[in-house]
Amino acid sequence: MYLLEKAPAKINLSLDVLYKRPDQYHEVEMVMTTIDLADRIELIVLQEDRIEIKSENRFVPNDERNLAYRAAKLLKDTFSIQNGVRIYIEKQIPVAAGLAGGSSDAAATLRGLNKLWNLNLSTKELADLGAEIGSDVSFCVYDSTALASGRGEQITELPPPPACWVVLAKPAIGVSTQTIYQNLNLEDVQHPSTKKMVEAIQQQRYEEICSQVGNVLETVTLRLYPEVKQIKEQMEQSGADAVLMSGSGPTVFALVQQESRAQRMYNSLKGFCEEVYMVRMLGYPQTLD
Ligand SMILES: C[C@](O)(CO)[C@H](O)COP(=O)(O)OP(=O)(O)OC[C@H]1O[C@@H](n2ccc(N)nc2=O)[C@H](O)[C@@H]1O
Numbered sequence: 269m270y271l272l273e274k275a276p277a278k279i280n281l282s283l284d285v286l287y288k289r290p291d292q293y294h295e296v297e298m299v300m301t302t303i304d305l306a307d308r309i310e311l312i313v314l315q316e317d318r319i320e321i322k323s324e325n326r327f328v329p330n331d332e333r334n335l336a337y338r339a340a341k342l343l344k345d346t347f348s349i350q351n352g353v354r355i356y357i358e359k360q361i362p363v364a365a366g367l368a369g370g371s372s373d374a375a376a377t378l379r380g381l382n383k384l385w386n387l388n389l390s391t392k393e394l395a396d397l398g399a400e401i402g403s404d405v406s407f408c409v410y411d412s413t414a415l416a417s418g419r420g421e422q423i424t425e426l427p428p429p430p431a432c433w434v435v436l437a438k439p440a441i442g443v444s445t446q447t448i449y450q451n452l453n454l455e456d457v458q459h460p461s462t463k464k465m466v467e468a469i470q471q472q473r474y475e476e477i478c479s480q481v482g483n484v485l486e487t488v489t490l491r492l493y494p495e496v497k498q499i500k501e502q503m504e505q506s507g508a509d510a511v512l513m514s515g516s517g518p519t520v521f522a523l524v525q526q527e528s529r530a531q532r533m534y535n536s537l538k539g540f541c542e543e544v545y546m547v548r549m550l551g552y553p554q555t556l557d
């Protein structure tokens with residue numbers, strides 16, 4: 269038995285941190301959506317009791333460090349599944365970029381194995397299981413647009429935002445999410461208004477969405493990595509409707525409604541940044557076949 273799942277990247281349209289919790293996580297309020305930059309996950313059921321990970325990308329671990337491996341293991345252990353699975357990850361999402369690539373692979377594995385192993389779990393049940401793997405996995409299970417609170421695992425779905433182009437640039441550095449949260453000084457940030465962002469999406473007001481984007485982790489990453497700041501400034505100067513860093517970075521994205529303007533921005537960024545993408549905003553679940 270065999271199944272394909274699409275695992276799209278996410279962007280944070282807003283990311284607010286409320287306080288540091290006693291369990292070493294931070295209480296957050298994030299508005300997230302998906303974009304048409306996606307990994308492709310192929311799942312093949314094995315009669316033998318083992319989990320295999322295959323990927324041509326050298327940055328993707330092929331053992332229990334892989335979040336997709338952990339997703340399969342979690343379902344196997346929780347539901348005493350005797351079969352194994354081969355998981356082939358065709359990687360399109362840049363690794364360690366702030367785009368939840370690993371979390372989305374884990375979520376796609378949960379969705380796919382739910383079908384292949386006839387578990388009949390609801391999206392909420394899968395998302396709750398996903399939270400055991402990582403804070404972003406629950407959102408990725410929903411594969412839509414949502415407000416995420418708690419440490420990121422409490423999901424309230426929202427309608428997809430109005431369509432637009434998303435131009436992304438990832439500087440050639442890796443950023444540790446843990447380091448960024450550790451260096452956050454909550455007295456030194458400007459909090460975005462989650463409420464206004466949610467209302468702007470509910471009312472489908474593109475300009476209001478653009479004026480409400482904000483990410484408190486940006487303060488930390490831009491201070492620690494000047495190359496991220498440089499890319500952000502370059503995007504701001506080339507006529508974006510809004511520019512923001514996604515998650516803990518280092519990827520910066522621009523929202524642009526006009527295709528020709530997005531194309532010009534893509535071309536000019538390509539001149540000094542190797543990893544640049546121009547994709548559509550999605551915000552609703554996609555199928556592959
Ligand atoms: C930055 C974001 O990607 C935004 O969507 C998420 O908040 C992070 O999600 P993630 O990568 O799935 O994070 P996890 O794997 O759960 O946690 C990695 C590390 O980030 C820190 N962390 C994460 C989430 C959170 N709400 N507070 C935190 O302080 C913790 O130090 C944790 O050890």
Ligand SMILES: Nc1ncnc2c1ncn2[C@@H]1O[C@H](COP(=O)(O)OP(=O)(O)OP(=O)(O)O)[C@@H](O)[C@H]1O
Nearest residue numbers: 334335363364365366367368369370371373404515
């Ligand atoms: N399926 C996977 N794809 C990519 N990286 C993975 C995967 N599973 C585990 N990893 C590990 O996780 C690390 C972070 O990768 P990932 O691409 O998920 O980061 P990210 O986009 O910054 O995540 P987030 O936005 O959730 O913080 C990588 O360095 C890699 O070693």
